[in-house]
Amino acid sequence: MIQLSYLDYLAVEGKSWLHHLSPKLKVIGMALVLLGIVTLRSLSGLFLLYAILLTLFFISRIPLRIFSLTLYPLIFAFLFIFISGFQILFIFLIFLKVLCGSTGVVLLLATTPYPSIFRVLGRVLPSIFVTALFLTYRSIFILLKVFEETQHALYLRGGFQWRHPWRSLNNISNAFGHLIIKGIDASERMYESMVLRGFKNKIHYRGE
Amino acid sequence: MSHIHLPDGVLPVWLWVSGFIIAILVGAILFRFVKKEDLARRLPLLGMMAAAMVLGASVEIVPIAYHVNLTVISGILLGPSLIFLATLVVNVILGLFGHGGITVIGLNTLVLSIEGILGYFLFRLFWSLLRRLTPAIFLATFLALFCSTLSMIGVVSLGTPHYEELIHQEGKGLFEFHFLKEKEDHQEDVAENKVNLKRFIAIVLPLGFIGWMMEGVITTLIARYIHRLRPDLLRLEG
Numbered sequence: 135m136i137q138l139s140y141l142d143y144l145a146v147e148g149k150s151w152l153h154h155l156s157p158k159l160k161v162i163g164m165a166l167v168l169l170g171i172v173t174l175r176s177l178s179g180l181f182l183l184y185a186i187l188l189t190l191f192f193i194s195r196i197p198l199r200i201f202s203l204t205l206y207p208l209i210f211a212f213l214f215i216f217i218s219g220f221q222i223l224f225i226f227l228i229f230l231k232v233l234c235g236s237t238g239v240v241l242l243l244a245t246t247p248y249p250s251i252f253r254v255l256g257r258v259l260p261s262i263f264v265t266a267l268f269l270t271y272r273s274i275f276i277l278l279k280v281f282e283e284t285q286h287a288l289y290l291r292g293g294f295q296w297r298h299p300w301r302s303l304n305n306i307s308n309a310f311g312h313l314i315i316k317g318i319d320a321s322e323r324m325y326e327s328m329v330l331r332g333f334k335n336k337i338h339y340r341g342e
Numbered sequence: 343m344s345h346i347h348l349p350d351g352v353l354p355v356w357l358w359v360s361g362f363i364i365a366i367l368v369g370a371i372l373f374r375f376v377k378k379e380d381l382a383r384r385l386p387l388l389g390m391m392a393a394a395m396v397l398g399a400s401v402e403i404v405p406i407a408y409h410v411n412l413t414v415i416s417g418i419l420l421g422p423s424l425i426f427l428a429t430l431v432v433n434v435i436l437g438l439f440g441h442g443g444i445t446v447i448g449l450n451t452l453v454l455s456i457e458g459i460l461g462y463f464l465f466r467l468f469w470s471l472l473r474r475l476t477p478a479i480f481l482a483t484f485l486a487l488f489c490s491t492l493s494m495i496g497v498v499s500l501g502t503p504h505y506e507e508l509i510h511q512e513g514k515g516l517f518e519f520h521f522l523k524e525k526e527d528h529q530e531d532v533a534e535n536k537v538n539l540k541r542f543i544a545i546v547l548p549l550g551f552i553g554w555m556m557e558g559v560i561t562t563l564i565a566r567y568i569h570r571l572r573p574d575l576l577r578l579e580g
Contacts, residue, residue: 171349171351172351210349231352235349239440240440263427263431266392266428266431273389273392273393274435276390277393304563310394311571313394314568315572318387320390324390325383328386
């Protein structure tokens, strides 16, 4: 989750041609990638799609440390090895679908600021849902700040140690409880300041 | 734990499209119970709880990438209507991170909201019966997660014919891709190409049990912490 602020920074500060491309076209591109993932059943087709996405990833000059985000969903794909009875073709198919999906999504996030993505989604989805998305996105950064401050308190109380499982669970739970209470207080202040600025169920973007 | 970390293209099209349609219908029904002014006022709280759930999903407790959902405590704090919207928002954001596919957002929302909504009602029930916070929260969380894991298994099993179709695919496309096999082995191959759901369930349920216990304990400790500092949030009186 710490990568989120770095992804956000990359999306805003990036200078490649993909960064300058319209958010609408990039969202449509992602929809086409999803269509490809859903419809393609041959290894060669999926491999070609993955190769295209990897090429786009590297020519957009996205740092390699972000690449590891695309591999994380593979952890869950391993469960499918047990469903299939270790069928090699099926396993490769699943892995390629996972990699295409995660690479496409990370590519979208690393080259398009979140508010731009939400603005595109706002054209097809209800405004209340897009407002909730935007507020959640904002709240993640607020809670990350609170979490960073809480981490110091957590470490002073022993943090997370396998040798002391009960104390560790207690520490984590207190940290989450603290996060939730601070978050609720912050949300009440956020609502008051939004109302003062004329908020009425919908967030308006610059240029509307 | 019950979050379906399924990639796109694995579940059959009819299943995930149905997931979206049912999620929209359920959302539309639940929102009839929320006043518009109330919804606007509680949107920042919804955003904050959804953000807490997203953060919970990114904090791994054990090396096998188990993470807390915080759906039950969010359901208790937000109520059944708002927790549905919160889980939808969480799944969209997690989908955008590649933490689960984008096409399974509808199904994930249904499965996760079962946790939140059941957690809310079970907590109210156990609180009214037991009048003790710790067992009420723990039992509500454990049972809610148990039910949502069962529904996750149900969703995965509905896609069985599709997995068998994918397993039976010979390599089609630009390059032919065959395993060498004799005709006599065909019978064995057919048997092996069957999807083994029992093995999947045998792995998911024990792992799930560990997860339900852990999340039950963590949610109980969080609720006790909140009860110490802000008892009004849990709305235990009345």
